Amino acid sequence: MNLQSSERKLSSIRDYYSATQLRADRWSVLREVAEGLHSAEPESAQLKRLLLRAEELFEQLTPIETYWAFPGRDAFDMLRRHLNHGNAEELAVGVRRVARALTSGAYRRRRIPLGTDEVDNEDYEDEASLSPEARALGRPYFEVMIVDEVNEQQERFLRANLQRMRRAEDPFIYEPVVVPSLEDALIGILFNHNVQAVVVRPGLRLKSRNDLPILNRYLRPVGNEGVDDIDPHEYGPETCRLIAKIRPELDAYLVTDRSAEDIAGLDLGRCRRVFYNQEDFLELHLNILRGVNRRYKTPFFTALKEYSRQPTGVFHAMPISRGKSISRSHWIQDMGAFYGPNIFLAETSATSGGLDSLLEPRGPIKEAQDMAARAFGAKQTFFATNGTSTCNKIVVQSLVRPGDIVLVDRDCHKSHHYGMVLAGARVVYMDSYSLSEYSMYGAVPTREIKHHLLKLKAEGKLDRVRMVLLTNCTFDGLVYNVQRVMEECLAIKKDLIFLWDEAWFAFARFGPTYRQRTAMGVANTLRETLRTPEAAAAYEDQQKALENADEEAWLETRLVPPPDARVRVYATQSTHKTLTSLRQGSMIHVNDQDFKGEVEQSFHEAYMTHTSTSPNYQIIASLDVGRRQVELEGFEFTQRQVESAMSIRRAVSTHPLLNKYFKILTAEDMIPAEHRQSGVESYFDPEHGWSDIWEVWNQDEFVLDPTRITLAVGGTGWDGDTFKTKILMDKYGIQINKTSRNTVLFMTNIGTTRSSVAYLIEVLVEIARELDELLDDASKMERRSFENRVAALVEHVPPLPDFSRFHDAFRTDGATPEGDIRTAFFLAYDEENCDYLSLEETHERVKAGEELVSSSFIIPYPPGFxxxxxxxxxxxxxxxxxxxxDVSEIHGFRADLGLRVFTPEALKTVVSV
Known part of the structure; x- marks a missing residue:
């Protein structure tokens, strides 16, 4: 043991964004200190320093460990007694085993002995390194939080009675952890990701006595809930309600001495069972297991596994079914060896034998989709096996009729533009604010959306407006205030439909901060709030205030929707991009009050139009399993995803060498001040530490998803595409998706590890050092060349153009901007209607005032819209x-021919309908 390592500087608690990271690091340091104490010379100065350090670490861990079942209060107190009594060897052994078990997850698989008199020959291999077969043999582990103010003896009684109920045949194994108050319960469910069930008993108090700021930060999401005003007899029901609000996937159980009549009328959130006076521990145990099993079930994946085990004779399509075409082959055995037998045993085109049809689901696929709807807060959920591009077209085709007006985010994914073509929509393209300095667009301000709606209303066209289509969150991480957008738009047109493209946002449902800005989360909130007397009164008051007001007054006012507004919300999500699913696994979530009466049949037809009659069963199964995962550990993985991103932000922001060449773009860089009502400029500032992300997400019109890290690389002299391809990918094996002229985008996901974060920082530091060395040895001319390249990337960036307008041939009138994109698209099918012009010729003719009209989509990549x-x-x-x-890819543009435009003669023939 290196004694110096045990005396390394202890990072300040203030430096940590996450209490989970703080806990892991403090146990790691305590392990080093404990081993240092064991080997230090008696009465030495070093021994005294280590003792003080150990005391400090135990003081910091004491409030933290309150919320975890492992190592538990008794074991933690025992380790502290070893320190107080000078039992250095016992302390070193116990702390080492705890630290290793926490790091590896071994405590989930077995009991961890902490004493030197107990043999512990089993290794501490990290769970992730075990084979899937080995891990599948074990029983999943979770923790049950009991909320009750009890003494140590009573706590042991509760724990012992629950543990006594466990049986060898139980499908899961759990450990209880006891906290005393409502606030501690809320801290616990936000801090301890192992908790899957909460038992609320009548003896709890309201306030936590924990004063550790990094833990009290977890209470901010409920700071406006008014819990200080409730009476003691309401503490239990209020705890259940808040649990449902903050982590709706958890199961809650209420133990109460109040009468059944009193409890029956209360809002208990997702409380699954009420026990009166004294819980039956066996019944409670069985309910806890049943509740977790309800989320653990995977109807289709289970059916597919069962099918793969059945002996069958294959007399249908797909020679690869059961692997027969491979096992009988002399030439493709390597494919069978690479994939293994199960994937082929589970391949079939049959919809019988316990399986189901994706196009007409009535069995396990239907059940799996219903469970996904529950998990994501939707009323209906539909699986897709060919990506969110198809999901977008399905939704648009099912809702939009030829001639309907649709307001579309201009820089949205190209599938939406093609969807408008297929549906025959009249498109109003809305402009996002531009970030020309970084060659990217932001998001569409609410004022811009309202302006278009009010203009259409003034022209008598509001009845034709069908939908608003926006991207949430954008590729670059900009997230809308979804509730504000929908409320203000519904105040202008009360039956407006919203399609939110959440391709990159599926994980957001499982973080309380994120959830408030998701389509399904807000849809459910609006369903509750619109019908309240307060909402009706607020609407009536505002209507009186706005009577005879001009457009500017409407634009400046935060509009209130009418109480009879319809909640009609759709979200499309690329499950495979941010959660666990095979590639192209996506979902459509529906929360539409008029779906059953108006949309269901057309949706079914659109779904049949775009969905294969031979869907990939493996993708469907992965969607089913991915849903299971996020209901049971989505909160944990999302928290760690955010923690990883925040670690990168802090590391780059505080590293003097990295600051010379790189800059992580902050909220201030990517969101204009008028859209940041909180005034917060950055999530982390080296001088002031971490900002309150909850307040930012609760207030601002736009926020920045912290898991998207946009790194400005213009200071290196490399453009974004070169930095991505030649440096990150070719040299260091770091893969990323998106670049702009002078930025690259790093995204953390639920699979990102702390080791990956460390490697990225190491690579950036190495790149910066190499640049330093290169410039140190550079000649005057080489240095000037470098500075010119930097200036070209940082200072001389071309401004981003807004949408111009549709040509009059594709418009009904000039008063409003909607255009007939379908007619224009198909007019270009006849090559006689089109001509090609070089960029220079186009430039000169446009400059001279000639009106030239594009006949195709032109999509430079980057930026990709x-x-x-x-x-x-x-x-x-x-x-x-x-x-x-200066990008290499411009989709729709042929460098050898030029831009494809309509001939004047073709434009004269257009009859737009």
């Missing part, structure tokens, strides 16, 4: 941007 769509007039600003582009 259309700067021209069929029927759009080519503006001077668009031409300036295209001429300044």
């Amino acid at each position: 259309p700067i021209l769509v069929p029927g759009q007039v080519i503006s001077p600003e668009i031409m300036a941007f295209m001429r300044a582009l």
Whole structure:
């Protein structure tokens, strides 16, 4: 043991964003200190320093360990007694085993002996390194939080009685942890990701006596709930209600001495069972297991496993079914060896034998979709096996009729633009605010959406407006205030439909901070709030205040929706992008009050149109399993995903060498001040520490998803694409998706590890050092060349163009901007209607005032959104941007021919309907 390592500087609690990381690091340091104490010389100065350090660590861990079942209060107190009594060897052994068990997850699989008199020959291999077969043999572990103010003897009684109920045949194993108050329960469910069930007993108090700021931070989401005003007899029901609000996936059980009549009328959130006076421990135990098993079930995955074990004779399509075409082959045995037998045993085109049809689900697929709807807060959920691009087209086709007006985020995914073509929509493209300095767009301000709706209303076209389509969150991590957008839009048109493209946001449901800005979360909130007397009164008051008001007054006012507004919300999610699913596994979530009466049949037809009659069963099974995972550990994984991203932000922000060449873009960089009502500029500041992310997400019009880390790399002299390909991927094996002219985007996900974070920081430091050395040895001319490259990337960035307009041939009138994109798209099918012009010729003719019209989608990558769509007039600003582009990919543009435009003769023939 290196004694110096046990005396390394202890990071301040203030430096930690996450109490989970703090806990892990404090146990790691305590292990080093305990081993140092064991080997230190008696009466030495070093021994005294280590004793003080150990005391400090135990003081910091004491409030933290209150919320965890392992190692538990008794074991923790025993270790502290070893320190107080000078039992250095016992302390070192016990702390080492606890630290290793926490790091490896071994405490989930077996009992961890802490004394030197107990043999512990089993290894502490990390759970992730065990084979899937080995891990599948064990019983999943979780913890049950009991909320009750009891003394140590009573706590042991509760724990012992629950533990005594456990049986060898139980499918899961759990350990209880006892906390005394409502506030401690809320801290516990937000801090301890092992908790899957909460038992609320009548003896709890209201307030926590914990004064550790990093833990009290967890109470901020409920700071406006008014819990200080409730009476003691309400503590139990209120705890259940708040648990449902903060972590709706958890099971709660209430033990009460109040009468059944009193309890029956209360809001108990997702309380699954009420026990009167004194719980039956066996019944409680069985209910806890049943509740967890309800989330653990995977109907389709289980059916597919059962099918794979059945002996069958295959007389249908798919020679690969049961692996027959592979096992009989002399030439493709390597495929069978690579994938293993199970994937082929589970391949079939049959919908019988316990399986189901994706197009007409009535069995396990239907049950799996219903469970996904429960997990994601939807009323209906539909699986898709060919990506969110198809999901978007399904939703648009099912809701939009030819001639309907749709307000669309112009820089949304290209599938939406093609969906507008297929549906025959009249499209109003809305402009996001631009971030020209970084060659990217932000998001569409609420004011811009309201402006278009009010303009259409003034022109008598509001009845034709069908949908608002927005991306939440954007690829770059900008997240809308979804509730504000929907409330203000519904105040103008009360039956408006919303389609939120949440392709990159599926994980958000499982973090309390994120959930408040998800489509399904807000839809459920609106269903509750719109019908209240307070909402009706607020609407009536505002209508009186806005009577005879002009458009500017409406734009400046935070509008209130009418109490009879319809909640009609759809969300499409790429499960495979942010959660566990095979590639192209996606979901459509529906929360539409008019779905059953108005949409169900057309949705079914659109779903049949775009969904294969031979869907991949493995993708469906992975969606089923991915749902199970997020209901049981989505909260934990999402928290760790955020923690990893915050660690990167702090590391780069505080490293002097990295600051010379790199900059992580903050909320201030990516969101204009008028859209940041909180005034917060950055999630982490080296001088002031961490910002209150809950307050930011609760107030601001736009927020920045902390799991998206946009790194400005212009200071290195490399453009984003070169930095991604030549440096990160080719040299260091770091894979990323998106770049802009001078940025690269890093995304943490539920699979990101602390080791991956450390490697990324190491790579960036190495790149910065190499640049330092290169510039140290550079000649004057080489240095000037470097500075010129940096200036070209940082200072001389072409401005981003806004959407110009649709040509008059594709518009009904000039008063409002909607355009007939479908007619323009199909007009280009006839090559006689089109011509090609070089960029220079196009530029000169546009500059001279000629009206040229694009006949195709033009999509530079990066940034990856259309700067021209069929029927759009080519503006001077668009031409300036295209001429300044230095990207290798421009979809829809042929460098050998030029831009494809409509001929004047073709435009004269258009009859837009």
